[in-house]
Amino acid sequence: MTSRLRKFKEAAFGYGFLLPSLAGFSVFLFYPFLKSFYLSLHSMNPRGQIVEFVGFDNFIDILTSDHFYQSLKTTFFFALLTIPACIFIAVCLALLTYKKNKINLIFQLIFASTIAVPIGNASVIWKLLFHPTAGMFNYFLSLFGISPVGWLTNPAYALLSVSMMTVWISIGFTYLLLLSGIKGIPEDLYESAKIDGAGSFSIVRRITLPLLSPVLFFISVISVISALQSFSQINILTEGGPVNSTNVVVYDLYQEAFVNYRFGTGSAQAIILFLIILLFTIIQFRLSERKVHYS
Amino acid sequence: MKAINWKMALPVLALANVLVIQGCGTSNSANTPNSAASSNAADTSNEAPVTINWWHAMSGTNGKVLDQIVKDFNASQSHVVVKATFQGAYDELLNKVKATMGSKSGPALVQMNDVNTRFMIDSQAITPVQTLIDRDKYDISELEPNILNYYTVNNQLYSMPFNTSNDIFYYNKDLFKAAGLDPEKPPATFEEVEAAAKALTKDGVTGYAFYIEPWDMEQSFAKQGELYVNNDNGRSGEAATESLMNSEAGVKTLSFWKDMIDNKNAQFFGRVSADAQKAFTAGKVAMLTGSTGALRGMVEGAKGKFEVGTGFFPIPAGSSKEGGVAIGGGSNWIMNDKSQEEQDAAWEFIKYLSSAKVQALWHVSTGYFPTTTAAYDEQIVKDNLVKYPQFNAAVEQLHQSKSNYASQGASLGVFQEMRNFYSTAVEEAINGASPQEALDKAAKSSTEAIQKYNDTNK
Numbered sequence: 039m040t041s042r043l044r045k046f047k048e049a050a051f052g053y054g055f056l057l058p059s060l061a062g063f064s065v066f067l068f069y070p071f072l073k074s075f076y077l078s079l080h081s082m083n084p085r086g087q088i089v090e091f092v093g094f095d096n097f098i099d100i101l102t103s104d105h106f107y108q109s110l111k112t113t114f115f116f117a118l119l120t121i122p123a124c125i126f127i128a129v130c131l132a133l134l135t136y137k138k139n140k141i142n143l144i145f146q147l148i149f150a151s152t153i154a155v156p157i158g159n160a161s162v163i164w165k166l167l168f169h170p171t172a173g174m175f176n177y178f179l180s181l182f183g184i185s186p187v188g189w190l191t192n193p194a195y196a197l198l199s200v201s202m203m204t205v206w207i208s209i210g211f212t213y214l215l216l217l218s219g220i221k222g223i224p225e226d227l228y229e230s231a232k233i234d235g236a237g238s239f240s241i242v243r244r245i246t247l248p249l250l251s252p253v254l255f256f257i258s259v260i261s262v263i264s265a266l267q268s269f270s271q272i273n274i275l276t277e278g279g280p281v282n283s284t285n286v287v288v289y290d291l292y293q294e295a296f297v298n299y300r301f302g303t304g305s306a307q308a309i310i311l312f313l314i315i316l317l318f319t320i321i322q323f324r325l326s327e328r329k330v331h332y333s
Numbered sequence: 334m335k336a337i338n339w340k341m342a343l344p345v346l347a348l349a350n351v352l353v354i355q356g357c358g359t360s361n362s363a364n365t366p367n368s369a370a371s372s373n374a375a376d377t378s379n380e381a382p383v384t385i386n387w388w389h390a391m392s393g394t395n396g397k398v399l400d401q402i403v404k405d406f407n408a409s410q411s412h413v414v415v416k417a418t419f420q421g422a423y424d425e426l427l428n429k430v431k432a433t434m435g436s437k438s439g440p441a442l443v444q445m446n447d448v449n450t451r452f453m454i455d456s457q458a459i460t461p462v463q464t465l466i467d468r469d470k471y472d473i474s475e476l477e478p479n480i481l482n483y484y485t486v487n488n489q490l491y492s493m494p495f496n497t498s499n500d501i502f503y504y505n506k507d508l509f510k511a512a513g514l515d516p517e518k519p520p521a522t523f524e525e526v527e528a529a530a531k532a533l534t535k536d537g538v539t540g541y542a543f544y545i546e547p548w549d550m551e552q553s554f555a556k557q558g559e560l561y562v563n564n565d566n567g568r569s570g571e572a573a574t575e576s577l578m579n580s581e582a583g584v585k586t587l588s589f590w591k592d593m594i595d596n597k598n599a600q601f602f603g604r605v606s607a608d609a610q611k612a613f614t615a616g617k618v619a620m621l622t623g624s625t626g627a628l629r630g631m632v633e634g635a636k637g638k639f640e641v642g643t644g645f646f647p648i649p650a651g652s653s654k655e656g657g658v659a660i661g662g663g664s665n666w667i668m669n670d671k672s673q674e675e676q677d678a679a680w681e682f683i684k685y686l687s688s689a690k691v692q693a694l695w696h697v698s699t700g701y702f703p704t705t706t707a708a709y710d711e712q713i714v715k716d717n718l719v720k721y722p723q724f725n726a727a728v729e730q731l732h733q734s735k736s737n738y739a740s741q742g743a744s745l746g747v748f749q750e751m752r753n754f755y756s757t758a759v760e761e762a763i764n765g766a767s768p769q770e771a772l773d774k775a776a777k778s779s780t781e782a783i784q785k786y787n788d789t790n791k
C-alpha cells in the first residue's frame with residue numbers, strides 16, 4: 039500500500055514538472071491541430087463560418103487538383119535549392135573558422151550574425167537589393183555591362199532569388215550548430231591522424247565529417263521541416279508570384295484560409311503537409327540509423 | 334557619385350522602414366482593446382456621448398487628413414465621439430472585420446474598398462445606409478450620380494461612398510513635343526497609344542509603362558461597355574455565376590499591352606505601380622495609366638522636369654457601345670451588431686463626411702473625388718483645379734460616363750481572388766502564353782471560385 043502510494047506520488051511529482059510544458063503545448067499545438075482537423079472536414083461560408091460537414095471532400099478536392107501538386111513541386115524544388123547549398127556553405131565556413139584565434143572570433147561573429155536578423159526585416163532589405171531599377175544587384179550587373187535581371191518579377195529567377203535570400207538567412211543557425219559540433223571533436227584524434235601522416239583533406243573526410251554526422255543529421259531534419267514550411271520571405275518578397283513560380287504549400291494554404299476564408303480546404307492542405315513532413319522525418323530517421331555515427 | 338550614395342543608403346532606409354512598420358503594428362494592437370472597451374461603456378450610459386469606432390485603411394498623407402477630419406467632427410458637436418483606427422490596407426482590414434463579425438469587439442463603422450462591396454452585402458453583418466436615408470428622408474440628390482451607381486445594388490444604397498478615384502491616362506507633354514506628337518491631344522484609342530509609343534521610344538525613353546493592375550482591365554471592360562461577369566455584372570438581382578474576362582474585350586486589351594511589351598515600346602514593371610510611376614516622373618517612360626490618387630504625386634514629381642498631361646483611359650478604336658469609367662475607392666459601412674444608438678452615431682458621422690465642406694477638404698488634400706457635386710462650388714476645390722488642371726480630365730471622364738450595368742462595374746463576392754487569377758494570367762501572357770489562352774485559364778479559375786462562393790453563401 040505504502041509503496042504504491044509512494045510510486046503514485048513520485049509519478050504525480052514527475053507529471054507536475056511536465057505540466058507547464060504540456061499546458062503550453064496544448065494551447066499552442068494540440069488544440070490548433072485538433073481544430074485544424076475538425077475544420078478540414080467542413081465547408082465554410084464566405085464569412086469563414088462552418089456551413090456543413092463534408093467528410094473528406096476537401097482532401098479529395100486538393101488531391102485531385104493540379105494546383106496543389108504544382109505548389110508541392112515548387113516547395114520541394116525550393117527545399118532542394120536551399121538545403122544543400124546552405125549546409126555546404128556552412129560546413130565550409132565552419133571548417134575555415136573553428137580554430138581558436140582572434141581573427142576567427144570576428145569571423146565567427148559575422149557568419150553567425152544572420153541568426154539575429156528577423157526574417158521579416160531581412161526580406162524587406164533583400165527586396166530592396168532585388169529591386170529592378172534601384173536595387174544593388176542590378177547595379178553591380180550594370181558595372182559589368184550585363185542587362186538588368188527581373189529577380190523577383192521573372193518567373194525563371196523568382197524562386198532562385200527567394201532561395202538565395204533563404205540560404206543567406208539560414209547560414210547563421212546552421213553555421214553555429216556545425217561550429218559547436220566541430221569544436222566538440224577531441225583534439226587527440228586530429229593529432230594521431232597527423233602523426234599517421236594524414237593530409238588536411240583526408241582529415242576532414244575521414245574524421246571531421248563522420249564525427250559531425252549527428253549534427254549534420256539533426257540539421258538536415260530541421261532544414262527539411264523548415265524549408266517545407268517556408269512562408270515569411272515568400273509573403274514579403276513575391277506573394278507567391280510571378281505566375282505562381284514561388285507559390286509554396288504554406289503560402290498557398292495561407293491564401294486559402296486567411297484571404298479566401300476557406301478554412302476547410304486550408305486546414306486540409308495543412309494536414310496533408312503535416313503528413314508529408316512526418317513521412318520525410320521518418321525516412322530520415324531510418325536512413326540515419328545506418329549512416330550516422332554516434333560516438 | 335550621387336546615385337551611388339543613394340544606393341548605399343538603401344539598407345539604412347530599409348531598416349528605418351521596418352522600425353516604422355513595427356511601430357505601427359504595436360500601436361494598433363494596443364489601441365483595439367482599449368477602444369472596444371470604451372464603446373461598451375458607452376452602451377450603458379445615456380448621459381455621456383456615444384463613442385464609436387471607425388476602422389479604415391488610410392495611411393500616410395491620407396491618414397493624416399482623415400484624422401484631422403475626425404478631430405474636427407468630434408470638436409463640432411458633443412453627442413458622438415469617433416475613434417478612428419488604421420487597420421492596415423483594405424485586404425488586411427477586411428480580414429480583421431471578418432474576424433470580428435458577430436462579436437462585440439468590432440467597430441460600428443468600417444471603410445471598405447469598392448470591390449468588396451458584394452461581400453459586405455452578403456455578410457449580412459451590415460445595416461444598409463438606404464434604411465437610414467429613407468428613415469431620415471436624407472437628401473442624396475447632390476451626391477455624384479456615377480458614384481452612387483456603383484454602390485447601388487438591387488436599387489439599394491448599402492454603403493456611403495467616401496473616397497472615390499478613377500483610372501486615367503498620364504503622359505509626358507515634353508516628350509510628346511520632342512517626338513513630334515501633339516502635346517495637347519492625348520491618344521484616345523489603343524491604336525493611337527501604340528503609334529505614340531512607337532514614336533516616343535528612342536534615346537533611352539520607352540513609350541509606355543505597363544504594370545499589372547487588375548483595375549485597368551476592369552476599367553477597359555467598363556469603358557468598352559462590356560460586362561466583366563455574367564448576369565448584368567451581377568447587378569440585376571441574380572448573382573453572377575461566370576467570369577467573362579476571356580471575352581473579346583479582354584483579349585483585345587491584354588494583346589494591346591503584350592504587343593507593346595513584345596515590340597519593346599513598353600516597359601514591364603511587374604505588379605509594382607510605384608516603380609512605373611517613378612520611371613514616369615524620371616522621364617524614362619512617356620505614358621501610363623493610373624489612379625487619380627497618384628496625380629498629385631506625379632505632378633509634384635515631374636515639377637521642374639516636364640509637364641504632365643492627362644487624358645481619358647484609352648479604348649480600342651471603333652468600339653461603339655456606350656460605357657464609362659467604373660469608379661474605384663471605398664465607402665463606409667455601418668455594422669449591424671452594434672446598438673441602434675451606435676449605428677445612429679455612425680450615421681451622423683457619415684452625413685458629416687458627405688458634406689460639401691469635408692468632401693472639398695478631402696478632395697484637395699488627397700486626390701480622391703468629391704462624392705458630392707456641391708463640393709465643386711467650394712473655393713478650395715476651384716483653386717485646386719487651377720493649380721492642378723490635370724484633374725479636369727478625370728472629372729470630365731467621370732461626368733461623361735454613361736451609366737449602365739457595364740460601367741457600374743462587376744459585383745461579386747470573390748473579387749480579390751479573381752484579381753489574383755487575372756494577375757497571374759497577365760504574367761503568363763507576358764512570358765509567352767497567348768492572351769486568349771492565359772485569360773481562358775484565369776476565367777475558368779474565377780468561374781470556379783464564383784460558383785464555390787455562391788454554393789456556400791447561405
